[in-house]
Amino acid sequence: MVSSRLLEALRNDKHEIFRAARDAHKATDFLLQLELHQSLDKALAEVNKPAAAKDLPREPEFKTTGALAINARATAQLEL
Numbered sequence: 001m002v003s004s005r006l007l008e009a010l011r012n013d014k015h016e017i018f019r020a021a022r023d024a025h026k027a028t029d030f031l032l033q034l035e036l037h038q039s040l041d042k043a044l045a046e047v048n049k050p051a052a053a054k055d056l057p058r059e060p061e062f063k064t065t066g067a068l069a070i071n072a073r074a075t076a077q078l079e080l
Helices: 004-012 016-047 072-079
Strands: none
16 A cells, blocks of 8 residues: 555655665665674574583593503603
């Protein structure tokens, strides 16, 4: 439904439709950019979220037999 004020403005100024289209385009671009920024912020927050302890890989458990047991970290340090 078109208002009578809009019809009157269009009758008085033939270029009004182009200004209205330009303004609508600017508003649409603004809303699309806002949506893009919000979705990027959400994605970055998800990527940068600290991992929960249950999601972290577990260190392997070694079966120890007396004094000959070697810790995996100690072994890695010796190799360096």
